[in-house]
Amino acid sequence: MSNELINEMFEKKMNLIYKYLIKLGCSEANAEDIVQDTFYKALKYIDGIQTEKLSSWLFKVAINKYYDLCRKNNRYTQLSLHEDIFKESLREDRLVEDYILDSEKKQEILKCLNSISEVQKNLLLFKYDIGLSYKEIAEILDINENTVKTYLFRAREQFRKVWRDNFEK
Template sequence: MSDELIIKIFQEKMNLIYKYLMKLGCSSENAEDIVQDTFYKALKYMDGIDEDKLSSWLFKVAINKYYDLCRKNNRHVHLSIDEEIFKERLTDSRLVEDFILDLEKKEEILNILNSVNDIYKNLLFFKYDMGLSYKEIGELLDINENTVKTYLFRAREQFKKLWRERYEK
């Protein structure tokens, strides 16, 4: 594999993996370590990895390392919404009351999101927080694009069901 391809992989995929790990609640230091370990492992086994499946391989290695870290620390995986991005999306003309209401709504969304099936939670995160396309999600998870669409539909349905049960009584 060429040096150019290795650099491209590191810049594109490792950045994405780092952001994902941070959203899962991984500390910056741990996320950097996991990304570095994943890249090292990719370099070590580069000849045995199919180029078409490289993205999903990298992602799986990094996620498995994160889950190992969680098991070691007896922690659960919880998604978070970046507070700064959340604030930026507010318009300047909004009142403080609106901002507080938005924070409360964010907390409600996170509560539901963290109670959704882990696979669905990840898919919702990839699609709506990271803005990845169905194709990109499929490549990351090494699944068919149509399967991604089906799972996302089910994820949205599960989210809506849980939302209705909890907040629309």
């Protein structure tokens, strides 16, 4: 594998995986450890990884390491508000009422996301929080782009159903 591909892997994928782990509820320290372990493993087995499947391989390894950590600690994955985002919001010149309303809305959204399946939650995070394209999601999950569109449609519908059942009363 070329040095250019290795640099791309480290620069682009490492940051993306780190952000994704944080969104899943992983602590910063654990996310850094998981990313480091994932890339160590990638470098160790670099000759056996197909170039076109590198992204999906990295995500699968990182997610499996995170789930192993959760099982080890008897924890379940729950999305949470990130502490730094909270601190930044307090520094902005916004009304306190606006901030409280925004944080309440975020809590409602997180509650809905945490109540749908892991696959659906991951798809919605990839698309709307991390901002990946259908093609990028397909590469990460190693599935067809049209399948991603179908699964995302179903995930949005499930989210809407949970939202209506819980918050539109």
